Amino acid sequence: MRNLFYIFVGGGLGSVLRFLISNYTQKLWNINSFPMGTFVVNIVGCFLIGVLTSYFLRVDNYLKFLLITGFCGGFTTFSTFSAENYSLWESGNYMVLLSYILLSIIVGFVAVYVGLQVSKN
Template structure:
């Protein structure tokens, strides 16, 4: 039951931070129809989950529930990523759609890899 509490707290904090970072980023970098706010949040989340996984995934303590499952789960957002892709598709922004998907996957993979390797050294 205690682990559920840690997930709840981490998820709430991650969700609020996602909202703040995404909105602020979208205002700073409004590039055509590209959903920069969600992109930045998801790449930061990938980097953080790489770092957190390196430290806490093997340990049996509350921090993996608080930071990995809770915070990163609340901070990153695959559902918004998917909805934005549908919107880009429906509006005919196929070039931006393809770029968003490709950049998200490549940069996300790279950010997890970087996070894992930086925290191991």
């Protein structure tokens, strides 16, 4: 039951922070129809999951539920990513769609890798 509470709290905090960062980023960097806010949140989330996963592979405790399952789960926005891709496809913005998908996957992968490497030291 305690793990569910940690997931609940972490998810709420992650969701609120996602909303704040995504909105601020989108206002700061409004680049055509590219969903920069979601992109930034997903890349930061990938990095955090890399760092946290590396740490919790060595130290297994209840905080992984708060930070990985809860916080990162609430913070990252793959469902929003998918909905935005659908919108880009529907509006005919194929180059932005392709750029967004490729950049999110490639840069997200690199961010997870870097996160894992940074926390190994």
